[in-house]
Amino acid sequence: MGNRVADLHSLTTFQELLKCPVCFNFMPSPIYQCHNGHTLCSSCKARVLNKCPTCRHQLGDIRCLALEKMAESLQLHCKYEEFGCPEIIPYHTKLMHEDSCNFRPYSCPWYGCPCSAVGDIPLLVSHLTDYHKAVMLYGCKFELEFLIEDLYKCQSYKWDVTIINCFDKHFCLHAEAFLIGSTPVYMAFLSLIGNQAEAGNYSYSLEIGGNGRKLTFEGIPRSIRESKRSSLESADSLIVLGGMAFSLGGETRMPMLRVLGRIWKAQIPG
Structure with a gap:
């Protein structure tokens, strides 16, 4: 028992030696040292203007080969x-x-405002419902209505997230309104609070209709790790431009976009 405790203490001490005193991360090769033997990682070497952060002596290009060699055997x-x-x-x-x-951990997918919350899936779902007041819907078929606001009269960016609890997973329906130049754009897409491998097991459809017109989109949800950026770059979402949104929403003082959605398990090739 005593030897095991001593071994664990030695391993912990060695691991601490491998941490950079500037960024506190483990140092990958190459590991540099000053003339007094103080070490730091190659990324931070440039940040400290070639001066040792411990003794302030000038750094050269001396590699700590012994520490690099010992690290090779560590798991x-x-x-x-x-x-x-x-x-x-x-x-x-x-x-x-x-x-x-x-x-x-996942980052908060409420892109409409800066939010630094990170955590596992249960924490993130609680954060979205408690802090952002996101609505939670249950079932794999859903219906929502979004108010079409005049982006010229209000702010030029609107964001909303609705959580869909389906197949014991949590999906996020993102609805965004923004201006590209002088053209209003209304966009909706689905993402999974999970990784991309899991997201690929599902498909979804979104349908917007009204006044005898209908737009439909089918796709594969993305992981919340990448959904907004990827959806914008690939146009992998339901997009309604300008006056079409008002035409679908009805010629009223407060037009609404009615969205019908469905999620199903994708057919995995055998």
Whole structure:
């Protein structure tokens, strides 16, 4: 028992030696050191203007080869272990793994205002309903109405998120209104609070209709890690331009876009 505790203490001490004193992340190769033996990572070396952050002496291009060699044999738990990641990763691939780890926490998908909330799926769902007051709907078929506001008279950007609880998953229906130049654009798309591999198991349709007209879109939901940027760049969403929105919404003082949606499990090729 005593030897095991000593081994764990030695491992913890070694891991601390591998952390950069500037960014506090594990240092990938190359690892640099000053003449007094203080180390830092290559990314931070340029940030500190080539001066050691510990003793303030001038840095050169001295590599700490001993520390780099010792790190090669080290294997570490993913930093998202607390979120469920079971992986134990070789030291030099740790950062690469964590950049794309499926268990890394999700950022808040309420793009209409700056929000720094991050967390796992239950925390994020609670955050959306409690803080942003997002409405939660249950079932794989849904119907919503969105007020078509005059973007010239109000603000030039509007955003809304509705949570759809379906197949024991949480999807976000995003509705956005914005101006491109002088043209109003109304956009809607679906994303999954989950990773992209899970999102690919589902398909969805959105239908906007009124006054004898109808627009329909079918697609695959994206992960909330990438949904807005990717949907804008690929036009992978239901988009209604300018006067068409008012035509579909009705010639009234407060026109509404009526959206019918459906989510189903995609057919996976055998």
